[in-house]
Amino acid sequence: MELYHWPMSHNGRKARALARHLGIEVEEKALSMQDKDHKADAYLAINPMGQVPAIKDGDYAVWEANAVLIYLAAQSQNDLLGQSAQEWGHITQWMTWQSVELSPVVVPLHVENYFKRVRGIHADETRRDAAMEKLRALLAVFDAALKGKGYLVGNRLTVADFAVAGDFTYAANAGFPLSDFPNVARWLESVEALPAWADTTPPQIG
Ligand SMILES: N[C@@H](CCC(=O)N[C@@H](CS)C(=O)NCC(=O)O)C(=O)O
Incomplete structure (x- = not known):
């Protein structure tokens, strides 16, 4: 099985981390974004x-990071995909929330607060402030959901934690206000303590 990624990619990171966490033998294939490997016919x-x-x-291929997580988790007997209809509902809920609600807010913050800064480019403050306001609203929902819980669903690690944690890969670099959301900060510390998460930390730039 080949897992295509890019070392800086927070979406690739969560797939690499889950494969390592489960001990699944995957061949990690690092693409070069600079060389536009991801737009070459072979990859398309x-x-x-x-x-x-x-x-x-x-002959099988699957893309979209959260679908990749489900495919990886389904390779072995484990409880990362939930143990009941209710858990599966909540796992899907949080994976969808990450993809539809959180990701569109996190990506502009990566660009404005991190990638532009390391390149010496001025941030678009209007774009950054709008994204930060939305992020605060999302973190308030997430923080409330994590109150009194170690993990998102069933109080144990599931694919939902991997799915959402990917978007926190650059939380410090991009200035996420985690000190105002202590349950989120505590949850993130638990995920970051996983050896597979630490092993897939992207290279620092700037
Ligand atoms: N919704 C997709 C987003 C994937 C995505 O945007 N990946 C980035 C890297 S983090 C990428 O490949 N960007 C290159 C491009 O969009 O051209 C997923 O969750 O897999």
């Missing part, structure tokens, strides 16, 4: 969206 045949991560397993 695997993921026509031209994004990472994606998995190729024989």
Whole structure:
């Protein structure tokens, strides 16, 4: 099984971390974004969206990071996919929340607060402030959901934690206000303590 990623990619990171956490033998294939490997025909045949991560397993391919997580978790007997209809509902809820609500807010903050800063480019303050306001609203919801809980669903690690934690990969670099959301900060510390999470920390830039 091949797992296509890019070392800086927070979406690729969560797939790499889950594969390592489960001890699944995957061949990690690092693409070069600079060389536009992700837009080359050979890769578009695997993921026509031209994004990472994606998995190729024989003739089978799957892309969209959260779908990749489900495919990886389903490779072995474990309880990362939930143990009941209720857990599966909540796992899907948080994975969808990450993809539809959180990710569109996190990406502009990566750009404005981190990637532009290390390149010496001025941030677009209007874009940054709008994203930060939305992030605060989302973190308030997330923090309330984590009150009194170690993990998001069933009080144990599931694919939902991997799915959402990917978006916190650059939380410090991009200035996420985690000190105002103590349950989120505590949850993130638990995920960051996983050896597989630490092993997939992206290279620091700037
Ligand atoms: N919704 C997709 C987003 C994937 C995504 O945007 N990946 C970034 C890297 S973090 C990428 O490949 N960007 C290159 C591009 O969009 O051209 C997922 O969750 O897999």
